[in-house]
Amino acid sequence: xxxxxxxxxxxxxxxxxxxxxxxxxxxxxxxxxxxxxxxxxxxxxxxxxxxxxxxxxxxxxxxxxxxxxxxxxxxxxxxxxxxxxxxxxxxxxxxxxxxxxxxxxxxxxxxxxxxxxxxxxxxxxxxxxxxxxxxxxxxxxxxxxxxxxxxxxxxxxxxxxxxxxxxxxxxxxxxxxxxxxxxxxxxxxxxxxxxxxxxxxxxxxxxxxxxxxxxxxxxxxxxxxxxxxxxxxxxxxxxxxxxxxxxxxxxxxxxxxxxxxxxxxxxxxxxxxxxxxxxxxxxxxxxx
Numbered sequence: 420x421x422x423x424x425x426x427x428x429x430x431x432x433x434x435x436x437x438x439x440x441x442x443x444x445x446x447x448x449x450x451x452x453x454x455x456x457x458x459x460x461x462x463x464x465x466x467x468x469x470x471x472x473x474x475x476x477x478x479x480x481x482x483x484x485x486x487x488x489x490x491x492x493x494x495x496x497x498x499x500x501x502x503x504x505x506x507x508x509x510x511x512x513x514x515x516x517x518x519x520x521x522x523x524x525x526x527x528x529x530x531x532x533x534x535x536x537x538x539x540x541x542x543x544x545x546x547x548x549x550x551x552x553x554x555x556x557x558x559x560x561x562x563x564x565x566x567x568x569x570x571x572x573x574x575x576x577x578x579x580x581x582x583x584x585x586x587x588x589x590x591x592x593x594x595x596x597x598x599x600x601x602x603x604x605x606x607x608x609x610x611x612x613x614x615x616x617x618x619x620x621x622x623x624x625x626x627x628x629x630x631x632x633x634x635x636x637x638x639x640x641x642x643x644x645x646x647x648x649x650x651x652x653x654x655x656x657x658x659x660x661x662x663x664x665x666x667x668x669x670x671x672x673x674x675x676x677x678x679x680x681x682x683x684x685x686x687x688x689x690x691x692x693x694x695x696x697x698x699x700x701x702x703x704x705x706x707x
Contacts, residue, residue: 436692443688450682454501463494466649474668484670486656487663492674499651500678506563506652507632510570514632515625517571518578523617525579526586527609537583540576548573549638556639561647566639570632578624585617626690630683637679653679 469489477484483492525536543551552569559565589595589612598608633653639645640654648655653675660671 436695439688440692443685443692446681446685447689450500450504450685453497454504457494457497458501461494463490463498463651474663474671476668477670483674484668486671487659492656492671495651495656496653496674496678499653499656499675500682502563502646502650502652503633503636503654503679504629504682506566506570506636507629510567510574510632510636511625511628513567513571514575514628515578515621518575518624519582519614519617519621521575522579522582523586523609523614526583526590527605527613533583536579540579544576548635552635552639553642553644556644561643561645563646566636566645569639570635574628574632574635578621578628581620581624582617585620586613589613589616623690623693626686626693630679630686633682634679 467488467490469485472481472485472489474487475481475485475489481491481493483496486492486495521536521540525533551573555569555572556565592612595608595612598612603611636645636652637654637657640652641658643658645654646652648659656675657672660668660675664672
């Protein structure tokens, strides 16, 4: 009997998925290496000015060109990516911890606690993230930690929903019923069985939140409410390049924008592979 026609297509999908994951891993490795190795090796004066090298186009000496005051744009982009990535990682970690704690408590306790917590989550979700973030950072001076706080406070809601749904699913498993029948307390069941079961989903949510937090920081900095104007971040670089773009100088806007888009796509590729591994049903569908 001939093989079904869907098997070659399944092999092609697996090959494409493997290539996407490997490419994403290489991009993430290059980004991490750049932000860890370049700043200690090459120092950048954030307030240096060299008007003789103002707005030079990309060349061998300056692969990304120079900005409107003559600073090397490649080095500025690496420093800006380091700051934006730091904000994204810390904010994603804090938001994931808050969301996991709230979602696990709501799902494990159930009853009126679950209803009150989820109605509060629904209420906060109705407020636009960017608007709430602007309100938070406006109360402080521009800096890294107000931006981290604003992103963390506005982005734990989706993690809480995911964790709660997973906890509700785990509560019906036979080993949880056996633990309850054996006299285990709610706290012990939650710590020993429910929370470890939701950690893969929470970790996936944290990974996906990093590029989202980077975009959020860039939006706040672009509006002038994030990091100080002299400090390199991807949002500040795009914001200061608006006048150059109107004058026809495209490189000060293009390269910081690419350093936002490319890491987002790379992280999404790795997160997709992670999701396929922790979701057996999806993995079985992809192997058809």
